[in-house]
Amino acid sequence: MKLHCRDLAPGGHLASLHWMEQNNVLAGMIRNSQNNDVPTWIGLSDIHKEGTFLWNDGSASDFMFWAEDEPSHKNPKEKCVHAFLNNSLYWNDASCNLKLTFLCSYKLVRPSCH
């Protein structure tokens, strides 16, 4: 997923969410594109250290929106995080091998006029 975001545009990465409004915007984007609340990968994981969730763009882990009893760490493979657990905005840790919708983020570069 992360690599696919990079392939789509230089500097692309799975989306990071830092406040509730971003979580709501994500919900609107997914609902509009998928016509449903489908589980969607975001850029959070604990692949580097079990239990320490970090955003893959290096930004601060200052906002979490876990579902009840999540992150469950049900097995060692639950290292990636998706939103829309059971049709809710809440997040869940799950196996990174699951094929889910994913949300990429890119920086827009404004063309300069010289």
Ligand SMILES: [Ca+2]
């Ligand atoms: Ca879980």
